Amino acid sequence: MKFPQTLPALAVIAIAICGCKASAPSKAENAVVNEVKHEVTIGGKDVKNPIAYTADAAKEGGEHFQHHCQICHGLDGQNTGVPFAAKMDPPVADLSVKDVQDYTDGQLKWIIENGIKPSGMPGWKGILDEEEMWNIVHYIRHLPPKGSLGAPEIFKEEAEEHEHTHDAAGHEHKDVKPHKH
Numbered sequence: 001m002k003f004p005q006t007l008p009a010l011a012v013i014a015i016a017i018c019g020c021k022a023s024a025p026s027k028a029e030n031a032v033v034n035e036v037k038h039e040v041t042i043g044g045k046d047v048k049n050p051i052a053y054t055a056d057a058a059k060e061g062g063e064h065f066q067h068h069c070q071i072c073h074g075l076d077g078q079n080t081g082v083p084f085a086a087k088m089d090p091p092v093a094d095l096s097v098k099d100v101q102d103y104t105d106g107q108l109k110w111i112i113e114n115g116i117k118p119s120g121m122p123g124w125k126g127i128l129d130e131e132e133m134w135n136i137v138h139y140i141r142h143l144p145p146k147g148s149l150g151a152p153e154i155f156k157e158e159a160e161e162h163e164h165t166h167d168a169a170g171h172e173h174k175d176v177k178p179h180k181h
């Protein structure tokens with residue numbers, strides 16, 4: 001599968017963002033930020049998903065997810081194989097966790113549409129249409145088991161390239177490599 005040019009560009013932006021991390025926020029700060037996000041910042045709370053859940057709807061959402069979102073969230077939405085996921089500030093959310101699943105469908109769609117500023121989560125208004133965003137919400141509600149889809153192709157290639165460099169140069173390369181869980 002070929003990736004559009006914008007996806008590697010986003011990865012570069014993501015890596016750039018994680019370079020300016022100063023200090024980690026405390027647990028209490030995180031709890032407050034989380035509460036404010038759930039209750040105030042994120043809109044769409046009462047908006048219902050107009051597309052009824054079917055396995056096909058989730059599958060279609062998964063295809064869009066694996067096109068647009070995997071570069072940061074992994075194919076499975078749980079950051080599998082994304083080397084910079086934990087280094088971003090805030091880190092890339094694991095979409096299977098309670099904090100994310102606690103959002104209403106409307107809020108998840110709002111997040112996809114508008115993104116979360118000033119984090120690295122981009123908004124997709126004008127890129128994805130309504131139906132695509134709602135199908136992605138179905139996919140987020142029915143994520144595959146963590147690790148079951150492997151690492152995004154782009155990071156696999158990167159890992160292989162590092163291996164080649166290692167062979168040719170004959171010295172240790174302590175660069176990012178996708179973790180295998």
Ligand code: HEC
Nearest residue numbers: 010014068069072088090091092093111112116119120121
């Ligand atoms: C450039 C990297 C990047 C891409 C691409 C990306 N995300 Fe994210 N996403 C993030 C980061 C970073 C966060 C954590 C933001 C935060 O906690 O404030 C996040 C958080 C989220 C959250 C949870 C928000 C929360 O409050 O916990 C959802 C849902 C989400 N992303 C869905 C998506 C979907 C769907 C796509 C594709 C249409 C996508 N993301 C593409 C980086 C990305």
